Amino acid sequence: MQSFKAVFFKPDPQEQKRKCDSIIRKNVRGLDRDITNLKVTEQKTRALILNAAKRGQKNPSQAKQGANEARIFARELIKVRKQAARLHTSKAQLQSVQMQVNEAFSVRKIEGSLKASTRIMKDVNTLIRLPELTGTMQELSQELMKAGIIDEMVGDALPNEELLEGEDEEAETEVDKVLGEVLKGKLGTQEQQLPQLPVEQEEEEEEDREAELEQMRGRLEALKS
Secondary structure (H helix, E strand, C coil): CHHHHHHHCCCCHHHHHHHHHHHHHHHHHHHHHHHHHHHHHHHHHHHHHHHHHHHHHHCHHHHHHHHHHHHHHHHHHHHHHHHHHHHHHHHHHHHHHHHHHHHHHHHHHHHCCCCCCHHHHHHHHHHHCCCCCHHHHHHHHHHHHHHCCCCCCCCCCCCHHHHCCCCCCCCHHHHHHHHHHHHCCCCHHHCCCCCCCCHHHHHHCHHHHHHHHHHHHHHHHHHHC
16 A cells, blocks of 8 residues: 555655654754763763873883873773764754755745755765764655655765774874873872883884783773673
8 A cells, every 4th residue: 555655646745854854853862872871981981081190190010001001091092082972963964954945945835846955965975974973864855855855866975984094193292282181280299290101112022012001991992882
């Protein structure tokens, strides 16, 4: 019966609008959930930075390890914040798409026809390239095509490697800034002393730092789950 209607009757505009609204709301809820999880991860990572720095301060024999771990966690904190900022931007853009779609359906109701919107297509194309939104945004693009709001399918998702390109090695100045923010007033008389490694030790222990970096990232991934 449904296929019979699809062949001989045009789609119901109100039903199309409800489907689009439902898909967009689902994506917004998903982004809100991801943002909340990142806030929790940020707080846990801040605690890990503080614990590593305090351990190095209390036990001189662990000062080097504590300093190294604190800087590693600071780099991860920078990445968490960048990801959260990206999700906030995506949420705002998604809500903009929702307003544009609602406006398009309102115009259709008044004028009896609907023109394809290149702006909506551009915004959806940007959103669909995010791994968090790929599946449902493809579904939304199909519904928008059926409604005539966009006139072609949007692109593929952006690979995680490209999405995070340039974030692997955070600038040391940015790491120092994060450490200063997290540790300010938390380390007693040595609060201004940021965890750092001597330059000569950095060169000698490059391989050890890489191994520890992988270990710390593994611990952070466990926190996110």
